[in-house]
Amino acid sequence: MMKILIALLNMSIAASIVAVAVMLARIPLKKVPKIFSYALWAVVLLRLICPFGFESPTSLMPTNAEIISPAIVTAPMSKINSGIPAVDDTVNLFFENAVPLTSINPIQIFLKIGTCIWLCGLIVLILNAVIGYNRIKHIVYDATLVRDNIFETDKISTAFVLGFIRPTIYIPTVVKGKQLDYILKHEQVHIRRKDHLIKPLAFFVVAIHWFNPIVWISYYLMSKDMEMSCDEAVLRKSNEDIRQAYSTSLVNLYTRNPGLLNPLAFGEGSVKTMKARIKNVLNFKKTPRWAIVLSSFLVVLFMAGFTTNPPQSLSIDGLVNIPTSNQQSAPVTQTQQNMDSRLTLVEKEYTIAQLEAKNIRGIVVSGLTDNGEKATGVLSENIIIKTGGETLKLQYYQMSDHEYNVDDTITDGGGTRGNILIGRTKSSLSNEPERAIIITIPDNADIITLHVNTGSGDVSIENMSTLITTVKSVSGNVVIKNCDLPYDLNLQTVSGNIDVIGLSTENTYDYPYSFEANIISDSGKVLFQPKDSVSNYHFVFATKTSNSITVNGKSYNGGEFVLNENVPKTVHIGSGYIHTSKNEKQDGLGTASFIIKDNS
Amino acid sequence: MNDLKLYDAEFKFMNIVWEVEPVHSKELSTICGERLGWKRPTTYTVIRKLAERGFVKNENATVTALVKREQVQKYEAEMLLDKAFDGSIPSFIATFLKDKSLTEEDTRALLKMIEGAKE
Numbered sequence: 001m002m003k004i005l006i007a008l009l010n011m012s013i014a015a016s017i018v019a020v021a022v023m024l025a026r027i028p029l030k031k032v033p034k035i036f037s038y039a040l041w042a043v044v045l046l047r048l049i050c051p052f053g054f055e056s057p058t059s060l061m062p063t064n065a066e067i068i069s070p071a072i073v074t075a076p077m078s079k080i081n082s083g084i085p086a087v088d089d090t091v092n093l094f095f096e097n098a099v100p101l102t103s104i105n106p107i108q109i110f111l112k113i114g115t116c117i118w119l120c121g122l123i124v125l126i127l128n129a130v131i132g133y134n135r136i137k138h139i140v141y142d143a144t145l146v147r148d149n150i151f152e153t154d155k156i157s158t159a160f161v162l163g164f165i166r167p168t169i170y171i172p173t174v175v176k177g178k179q180l181d182y183i184l185k186h187e188q189v190h191i192r193r194k195d196h197l198i199k200p201l202a203f204f205v206v207a208i209h210w211f212n213p214i215v216w217i218s219y220y221l222m223s224k225d226m227e228m229s230c231d232e233a234v235l236r237k238s239n240e241d242i243r244q245a246y247s248t249s250l251v252n253l254y255t256r257n258p259g260l261l262n263p264l265a266f267g268e269g270s271v272k273t274m275k276a277r278i279k280n281v282l283n284f285k286k287t288p289r290w291a292i293v294l295s296s297f298l299v300v301l302f303m304a305g306f307t308t309n310p311p312q313s314l315s316i317d318g319l320v321n322i323p324t325s326n327q328q329s330a331p332v333t334q335t336q337q338n339m340d341s342r343l344t345l346v347e348k349e350y351t352i353a354q355l356e357a358k359n360i361r362g363i364v365v366s367g368l369t370d371n372g373e374k375a376t377g378v379l380s381e382n383i384i385i386k387t388g389g390e391t392l393k394l395q396y397y398q399m400s401d402h403e404y405n406v407d408d409t410i411t412d413g414g415g416t417r418g419n420i421l422i423g424r425t426k427s428s429l430s431n432e433p434e435r436a437i438i439i440t441i442p443d444n445a446d447i448i449t450l451h452v453n454t455g456s457g458d459v460s461i462e463n464m465s466t467l468i469t470t471v472k473s474v475s476g477n478v479v480i481k482n483c484d485l486p487y488d489l490n491l492q493t494v495s496g497n498i499d500v501i502g503l504s505t506e507n508t509y510d511y512p513y514s515f516e517a518n519i520i521s522d523s524g525k526v527l528f529q530p531k532d533s534v535s536n537y538h539f540v541f542a543t544k545t546s547n548s549i550t551v552n553g554k555s556y557n558g559g560e561f562v563l564n565e566n567v568p569k570t571v572h573i574g575s576g577y578i579h580t581s582k583n584e585k586q587d588g589l590g591t592a593s594f595i596i597k598d599n600s
Numbered sequence: 601m602n603d604l605k606l607y608d609a610e611f612k613f614m615n616i617v618w619e620v621e622p623v624h625s626k627e628l629s630t631i632c633g634e635r636l637g638w639k640r641p642t643t644y645t646v647i648r649k650l651a652e653r654g655f656v657k658n659e660n661a662t663v664t665a666l667v668k669r670e671q672v673q674k675y676e677a678e679m680l681l682d683k684a685f686d687g688s689i690p691s692f693i694a695t696f697l698k699d700k701s702l703t704e705e706d707t708r709a710l711l712k713m714i715e716g717a718k719e
Contacts, residue, residue: 142609142646145637154608173608 005115007051008208015047016214018306023221025302032287032295034229034280039299041202041222043306048205048215118211125207129200137162140170149191150184159183167196179249182234182242189233195226224273228280235284247278458496465507477524485530489517496524503530603653604667604675610655612636613646614665614672617656622664 022040029037140162143153149166154173161167169187171180190196202219209215235246251274458476461469465484473493480491482502491498498521519526606614616631617623623631629643638646647663650656657664685692702710 142607142613142638142642144609144612145635151637152608 005111005118008118011048011051012209012212012215015044015209016212018047019044019214019218021302021306022218025298026221026225029295029298032291033232034225035232036295036299038222038225038229040302041218041225043303044218044222045202045205046307048209121210122207125210126204129203129207133162136160143170146171159187161187161190161196164197164200167191175249175252178245179252182246182249185234185237186230189230193230195230199223199226224276227273228277231277231281232284235281236286243282243284247281250274250278250281482531485517485532489519491519491521493521493524495522497521497526498524499527501527501529503532505530505532604672605679606655606672606676609636610646610650611672613643613650614655614667614669617663617665618669622662625658625661625663628663 022037022044025040026037029040139155140151140153143151143155146152150169150171152171152173156170157172157174159169159171159175161169169184169191171183175183202222206215206219231246231250235243238246458478459471459473460479460481461471461483462479462481463483466486468488469480469483469486470488470490471478471480471492472490473496475495476493477496477499478491478493479499480489480501480503481499482504484507485503485505491500498519500519519528613632613636616628616635620628620631625644625647628647629638629640632638632643632646633640647656647658651658655665655667657666681687681689681692685695
């Protein structure tokens with residue numbers, strides 16, 4: 001629930017930025033048809049309801065979407081990351097000074113109370129709207145048919161549209177003649193433009209963001225633009241100059257009773273809006289073609305610019321502030337200090353679900369050296385690695401006595417998407433992605449355990465010999481190539497593919513019965529091509545869907561798996577069939593396990 | 601019955617009742633559906649409401665009017681006279697005569713009416 005609120009706050013802030021931009025853009029658009037101003041609000045609406053954005057370098061947004069991180073709840077030290085240094089410094093200073101007295105993060109309490117208040121406000125607004133809608137519906141229940149979808153009644157004094165699927169126009173009985181004609185045209189434009197659906201949708205969104213005054217102002221302005229562009233449509237369609245007559249009927253009809261103001265039935269606004277509308281009607285001129293073309297161009301540009309986010313500078317949790325490039329040359333002592341406080345944030349290990357929830361795109365690496373020293377690090381655009389008490393960064397880091405080369409960490413300004421390659425020497429790494437973090441580990445260093453967690457980054461581990469290898473990835477692909485079979489192998493992805501190629505048992509400890517390898521992908525494909533026979537070991541393959549698992553170069557879709565050579569002993573498959581070398585076909589639906597008989 | 605105020609829709613409905621009464625309520629709702637665009641429940645609700653106020657009677661699913669058209673017209677006219685003309689008939693007639701000319705026949709009929717109403 002708190003996560004929803006944080007996501008909501010982020011959407012609200014992003015939308016507010018866009019809304020202010022729309023308000024500014026409306027100034028030069030004053031002289032052109034209001035339909036352009038009206039169209040701009042679509043971006044605000046999208047921002048208010050769409051929790052994720054598309055990244056584009058041409059984005060006009062000043063900051064990335066996630067200003068408040070969901071991890072603010074669990075982080076020992078709260079920080080925000082708005083992209084504007086002055087704002088961040090001020091706000092974060094406040095957070096730092098607020099020393100928590102208890103173990104509970106004070107933000108958490110704020111959020112809990114905030115969520116309750118937000119829900120109450122939402123419910124009150126929605127209830128109010130629904131009750132109001134029903135009240136109006138009850139008032140006009142006996143309105144009588146004029147023609148088509150037009151009904152008249154003397155219980156109302158303002159025309160409006162009611163209903164969602166079959167919108168009905170209600171008009172007061174007193175309106176006759178030309179006036180009636182204009183009013184009907186106006187309401188019919190509303191219906192044709194689906195305004196009777198857009199307005200309640202917009203109101204619903206406003207109700208969700210009720211705590212944000214900018215959203216209310218936007219709603220007010222959007223309604224105004226909607227009405228004005230509707231007026232203009234009526235005027236444009238008319239052959240003669242009806243400005244005078246049309247504005248007279250507006251005054252006569254819509255200003256009489258402001259009592260029916262309801263977001264789910266519309267047609268009227270405040271007196272102030274009415275004045276602006278009449279001014280707009282009287283000033284109406286057919287717009288020259290060049291102005292239309294220019295405005296269309298600007299509007300499209302604006303929309304494209306504000307529906308996308310700028311590319312994310314890689315940061316884990318949005319909490320770890322990765323030093324920028326000019327900080328890299330700063331004296332080591334200073335950076336050490338900075339890093340110590342940051343690294344406390346990442347010493348924790350995340351599950352895949354947590355990674356997914358936190359939208360982590362960097363990589364958390366932790367490992368044990370051969371003399372038992374624990375090393376953890378954040379791999380992202382710049383690398384920060386912490387080992388024991390010592391901290392070093394970038395080009396070199398130390399684990400016990402060995403010096404490891406962390407090479408080519410920054411290939412270009414674009415940063416990495418969190419791809420990571422781990423191998424013995426750089427030259428041994430193949431298929432090197434253009435932007436990747438490459439860790440080369442010299443021959444004289446033994447890695448006992450290797451844990452790699454990524455969000456969307458690909459992980460490639462080559463020519464390695466470890467005792468325990470654990471790779472968890474959400475959407476990244478995992479490649480284990482030409483490695484020794486570790487004593488404990490755990491590969492787990494949500495949607496990423498897993499390739500295990502050229503697994504060798506040459507240096508593997510001989511523990512055939514306590515060994516278990518888990519290769520699990522919820523929806524990715526699994527390719528399994530060991531070099532040596534691994535039939536003495538227990539392998540667990542699992543998919544939640546019936547995706548293909550490829551064994552020894554043959555790919556089997558639809559959940560059919562053939563294991564004939566170097567086969568593992570136990571195979572768990574989410575769904576599908578399995579063939580053994582003896583052509584025994586076994587139903588593999590569910591999570592049943594299969595004991596594959598020896599090949600011989 | 602003092603309050604003969606009818607809303608526009610109710611008056612249209614009563615017009616139908618006066619025209620076709622006595623009428624089966626089902627048939628009435630069909631007619632209302634055609635002429636007023638009402639759904640069946642709307643007609644029944646209006647019948648119920650007007651029956652409560654004593655305008656119609658709904659017995660054995662047969663609807664009959666309890667109030668005559670002239671009664672309602674008189675009530676409406678009196679209301680209008682009171683509200684807009686302070687109950688003054690001359691100023692009422694004067695307003696209507698402002699932009700219109702009367703035919704010989706109209707004039708005679710009006711005068712006859714006024715003569716008859718004299719005390």
